[in-house]
Amino acid sequence: MSALIHALAFGGGFVIMSLELLGGRVLAPYFGGSIYVWGSIITVFMASLALGYLLGGRWSLRSPSLGRFGGIFLAGAVLLYPLVYFGEPAMIWIFEAIEDPRYGSLAASMLLFVCPTLMLGMISPYAVRLAITTAEESGNIAGRLYFVSTTGSALGTLGTSFYFVLWWEINTILGLLTAALLLMGAAALAANWMRRPSRTR
16 A cells, blocks of 8 residues: 555646646746746645645544545546636636736636645645554655655656647646546545455445
């Protein structure tokens, strides 16, 4: 189970940073690529992740299981995929409603990215809760999981900025990220089912 939890933490970190970089590409046609835009994106992602960490930690206290962990990934996919269809109409609406690019980009970032990023932020603290079995090893396990997650974030940043945006359109990348979340959620649910006693199947 430990290997799976680490793999899921890695995947979660990868998706988060890939989505953040795509945020800049989504907003650029309407608000440009100025420091205002990136300031808005980074602020929204950091605030959403902070709240996700808090909620994920609290959620992990309620009968933690791989099944519930998988549910976080599935919920993240459900919240992410609508960007494919509603991202552009939302951008047009905000662009026409708010003239100031500072507040327009901030409003757009909040509308599009708060919910999926908050949900994805729940992954790391929940992974730590599942992996810890004794208090003595808690610090080591938490450090290792955050190392794995941050490594995934670094590779997600590099992969998206160096390759993905050159190979595919934004909506295609969003679809692939959604598919990745669905696969990770399904893997966690399958592992949870396999761990159940045979009499309950």
